[in-house]
Amino acid sequence: MNPLHFQSAPPPLWFPMLPPEPPNSSGFWETRNVRDRLRELQDTLNLAKAMQKELEILKTIKDGKGSTEDDAKELSTDSSVSGVLKYLERRGNNLETQESLSVEAANSLMAKLRAQLEPFRYVTDQASPWEEKSATVRLANKMSKSKRNKLWRKRKRRRVAEMIAKERDRFDQAHREADEWRAREIAKDIANHKVEKMKEIAKLKAREEKKRLESELELVLIVEKLQELRSIRIQKLKKQGHFLPEEDDKFLERVQAAVEAEERQALAGVDTDAAKDAIATAEESRKTMKNQEPPFSKDLSNDNDGNKETEDQITGTKDEESSSPVRGKDSSQRASEGQSHSGAYDSLANLPIEFYHYYHGSNTDMGTLIEVRRTWDAYIRPGGSRIPGHWVQPPPPADEVWASYLVKPK
Template sequence: MNPFHFQSVPPPHPLGPPQFPMLPPDPPNSSLFWQNRNVCEHLRELQDILNLAKAMQKELEMLMMIKDGKVSLEDVKHGSNEPYLPGFLECLQDRRVNIESQESLAVEAANYLMSKLRSQLEPFRYVANEVSPWEEKSAAAKFANKVYKSKRNKRWRKKKRKRIAEMLAKEREEFHCIDREADEWRAREISKDVANCKVEKMKEIAKIKAKEEKRKLEAEVNFLFVQMTGKSLLNCGLC
């Protein structure tokens, strides 16, 4: 017994299931397809379709798990290995859609996506075919060569920017080195000047001290001379 079987309530104005447009099995191929902008847009659409296909695959897997009874309501309440399963079941309950109806819509949407995917891949398959016209292969080869040249030019510009950046960094380093050496030389010269000034001041101070010592010595000599002269005169007078 399926624990997730919901009874759908029909709306006041019932609508039929969504009708997806049918795609031609073999879209026309032309060398005009291999224009740069056209191919980029085509690849972008192809990536979107692949993302939708992955999401649709996940939805179908969850529907199969619910339908086969591999998960129960208790598993969903207490946590499941599928993180999106509780939200998916809540969405079905809010919309009052049963599993069979949702599965039918999902299968129809998946078939449409597969048809769309085949249509998007057809130009590439057409070129890979051995019996395809040489004009088509030539256009694809020109596009591939253009892409290769574009990537090569990007790599070359990247290397050039890197080389220029390295040269500028080297020049800045050399400039900083020269500037640092100049600062060191300037500091040494200033230190020499300061040392020379100190030496000159010390010499001047030494000269001043020498002069003062000389004056003191002369004063003492004169004083002694005066004393000795006075004593001599005194002795002569006594005689």
């Protein structure tokens, strides 16, 4: 074992010896004094524990010097042992000197700890005076009360925190409910506004539809009244002997027959020319007979000659008479009336031959009838058509009611 280099060791730390504690009074058991004493006692206990650990490390180092190399390696790897060795090398102390110093410091620390525990001996000592025991009891009561107060304050803080959290949650819930209610009310107002708008639009459409239906109903009523008025006027005209072409089937049949007759006449132009020649010959014969015989006998002779000369014409126009039975019936009725009332022609004997031929020649001669009818057709249109060649102006309205329905010019 190599001796260490000799160095003068520092003087040991000697703790002063405390005098014996006098009997405690009621002032010792004050809360602040007891708290300070307990804090000092706690610090002394911590130092005692550290000193105990240091002595154990020194003992371990001392025991490890005589052991094997493996134990020395294990001690060198320990951090606490290596730290103590470094401290000894830095201070230049050997192991024995440091051990003696540590033992003296531990003895001094134990004496101090014993002195600090001395005032609290009266708590467990039965021979201590009652004043000290009452003071300790009061201190214990105060400490328990303080502990209870701490626990109560802690519970109160927890309860207040819970109440505040619950209150905050209630406020949040109320805010959420208010927001939801506001959103529902806003949506309801928007829906009601839309419904009101749709109702207004529906009312406007219904009003417009009603106006349109009213106008149509008025037009329908006007048309019905006009139809009633027209039927009344038609009945009145029928009573007076008139007829309406669009409602008379006989008239349509006659018009169709006349059209067919005109087409046949256009194809049979030769027969028409022969009829014209026969009419001219009849007129000349009547003129010559007028100069020789009285009017009555002249009419009879003209009747016989006309019948003979127009036999071929009558056979040629049988188809025309069959297509227009109404015209043939009228001409036959006129001829029979002329034969039965031959005395009526005496007053017409002084008329010119042109008037007599136009008004009375058709009673005895078919050619004269055809000529007169074609002359009538010529007044409708040049060429003998049933369609007028010019615009036919309508008659003025019969009264103010009809005049009110006329379309006014813009």
